[in-house]
Amino acid sequence: MNKKKREQFRGKIQEHVARFEKDGQFSLQRSFPHHKNVSVHEHVCHVAYVALKIAHTLRVKVDEDKLVRAALLHDYYLYNWHDDEDWHKWHGFRHPKFACDNAHRDFGLCEREKDAILKHMFPLTIVPPKHREGWIITLADKVCAFKECWFRNWSYETTK
């Protein structure tokens, strides 16, 4: 992927992030830790970038804006999952529904975006995604979780 494409993808992600920060509680995610020293905010930006990169590299026809929106909102559950609280026990199974409900309330989602968010934990949650965007986000989420846990300081802002 050339430099121009990388810049274009980063620009697209930043545009959506700015809108979500202005209109919703997206920036709250900066204070919630996710994997190791990576916040939920950084994680969802990573997932959006890797999702765009996968679609581009494999030449999968997707709606890029829906792909980025769903990727950025896939973990919009808005709590610290490391806290020991009863209401978000079984986080792995339940957070896609919390994220989808919050995101729809704050930004309004289309069916394709909802499905991608609800199914992103597949195969842990048994039902697979219905659309290409959902499959790509599911894959990108796992790639990013691995990189965030095993590669120090990995970031979409510097990766090629």
Ligand SMILES: [Fe+2]
């Ligand atoms: Fe998640």
Ligand SMILES: [Fe+2]
């Ligand atoms: Fe995630």
